[in-house]
Amino acid sequence: MNPIANNVALALSFFICISFFPLLNAMPDITPTCEKTKHKDLCIGSFQESYLGRYLPENASPKLLASIIIKIVVNNASDVSRNLKTTVLEGPVPLTPEVRAKYGICDQEVVSAMKELDKVRTAMEMSNRRSEKLNMQAAITNTENCVKELTQVEAQLPDKKQFDEVVVLKEMLENIDDIIKTMG
């Protein structure tokens, strides 16, 4: 390429970049989707906090939005599980055998919830409404079980942080359930 053509090409690609930039920045409006949920602020907040929403087209369908919200929650669950393992089960604070056992059960429940959520996503892709609902309910029950276990030993917990994280996770799952229920 001669230098002039080179400059034109450069200017052109620069122009193309600039004109696409607003598109990349525009996020879909999550409010109508989150409007239907019990924990609405959490629904909107977790979507806006996550990097996952940034790659969506502005006009993303409700189904796509729901699947992204599920993905955000799966990531969250995996962080909750990691924190249970690294900061509590393998953490520096000695635990009584009873508290250790409860945390252990709780972590297994969170891991199961993640597996159920994977099934929900597959069910959504295949438009299997029955499996969607069943697996969603199973995932919620998993987190409820975890909360119950920790509630039994709440006074003995070295730190409330993980407990609170599980409660938030449960609320996020309830939100997905609300979203799925209102999808056609």
Ligand SMILES: *[C@@H]1O[C@H](CO)[C@@H](O)[C@H](O)[C@H]1NC(C)=O
């Ligand atoms: C899970 O998501 C909620 C909402 O975005 C956030 O407040 C919380 O810190 C997350 N938990 C973990 C363990 O990342």
